[in-house]
Amino acid sequence: MKKLFTLTRVTLTLLLFMAGFNQASARWVGNSAIYVNGTWYYCANDLGDLTDEAFQGQDFGPITSLTLGGQSEVYTGNDWTGGTMTMGYKIDGGSDQTLTLTYFEFINNNNILRSGGSTFSPETIDISKLSVGSHTISVWFVSEGEYDSQSGNNYVATFTILPATQTITVPSSGKGTYSSAFNLDFSSSSISAYVVSSLTNTAATLTKVQQKIPAGTGLIIMGAASASEGISVVTSADAIATTNKLQASVTATTVAADYAYVLSNGEFHPANAGTIPANRAYLLKSDIPANARSLNLVFDETTGISTTQMANDLLSKDFFNLAGQRVAQPTKGFYIVNGKKVIIK
Numbered sequence: 001m002k003k004l005f006t007l008t009r010v011t012l013t014l015l016l017f018m019a020g021f022n023q024a025s026a027r028w029v030g031n032s033a034i035y036v037n038g039t040w041y042y043c044a045n046d047l048g049d050l051t052d053e054a055f056q057g058q059d060f061g062p063i064t065s066l067t068l069g070g071q072s073e074v075y076t077g078n079d080w081t082g083g084t085m086t087m088g089y090k091i092d093g094g095s096d097q098t099l100t101l102t103y104f105e106f107i108n109n110n111n112i113l114r115s116g117g118s119t120f121s122p123e124t125i126d127i128s129k130l131s132v133g134s135h136t137i138s139v140w141f142v143s144e145g146e147y148d149s150q151s152g153n154n155y156v157a158t159f160t161i162l163p164a165t166q167t168i169t170v171p172s173s174g175k176g177t178y179s180s181a182f183n184l185d186f187s188s189s190s191i192s193a194y195v196v197s198s199l200t201n202t203a204a205t206l207t208k209v210q211q212k213i214p215a216g217t218g219l220i221i222m223g224a225a226s227a228s229e230g231i232s233v234v235t236s237a238d239a240i241a242t243t244n245k246l247q248a249s250v251t252a253t254t255v256a257a258d259y260a261y262v263l264s265n266g267e268f269h270p271a272n273a274g275t276i277p278a279n280r281a282y283l284l285k286s287d288i289p290a291n292a293r294s295l296n297l298v299f300d301e302t303t304g305i306s307t308t309q310m311a312n313d314l315l316s317k318d319f320f321n322l323a324g325q326r327v328a329q330p331t332k333g334f335y336i337v338n339g340k341k342v343i344i345k
Contacts, residue, residue, distance in 0.1 A: 035067035066127055195218070
């Protein structure tokens with residue numbers, strides 16, 4: 001167990017006197033042992049050196065587990081041989097919940113008692129019952145009525161509950177744009193995800209991404225026409241290894257005329273003034289060569305595409321082998337499609 005601090009008896013006595021507590025009292029000092037994603041945090045502290053892993057005011061972001069209780073410390077007089085303190089908490093505006101902590105151990109005869117041992121059971125909150133989105137947890141401790149659920153001295157932090165999956169529906173054309181407010185894992189998905197790695201005056205080159213993709217990444221998605229799939233939401237993601245020209249529209253984005261290019265019928269076209277819907281992606285006109293009017297989608301030569309992953313429109317195009325001969329039914333290998341190399345694995 002981490003050693004939090006060491007104070008002499010004289011120092012503790014002075015602090016207790018200044019705080020208005022006598023030697024026979026017990027007082028919380030802030031080592032709450034609230035476990036978030038497997039790491040425990042202090043609530044707040046009455047001592048200046050209790051600063052690591054502070055709970056107060058934290059935004060923990062996405063969490064996978066939340067457990068209350070464990071190691072806890074109080075000030076106490078040497079004649080106080082044990083007892084209890086109540087830990088209370090509530091989430092958002094919910095009802096008060098309580099947990100009883102038992103103190104029984106002197107530490108170095110230094111006016112500190114510690115809870116724990118086989119008689120103490122932490123309480124794990126079932127976060128699966130919480131709605132997706134941001135939540136607030138308030139925590140308080142009762143020592144001789146010191147705090148309660150209405151006290152301004154309560155300790156507060158926020159956290160986020162993620163959905164298990166994000167449903168993506170492929171347009172009827174077999175391809176579309178997408179962006180998400182969550183990290184997504186496409187590694188086992190039948191829907192393929194691409195970034196636009198480069199632009200010319202005729203083409204947007206696509207590079208496939210198979211890793212866990214960061215929230216707010218603009219994507220081209222391809223799959224079976226009108227297919228829907230729940231893509232796993234994950235708490236962490238990998239960096240995109242290549243340049244991505246796509247801009248994410250996680251929430252509806254208002255654009256001026258000639259500001260953006262949007263995907264329509266397999267090509268990017270200049271957008272009219274208006275709103276790009278949420279969970280879509282677009283290209284900035286400023287990134288596109290001045291003489292471009294529309295952009296076809298092509299694949300870079302390092303992209304692996306299986307025949308089951310190719311969209312219907314790609315299969316309908318003419319394939320040529322490296323000798324320039326048209327291939328009616330392409331199998332594995334390199335081909336030329338619309339003047340660009342693709343590889344079928």
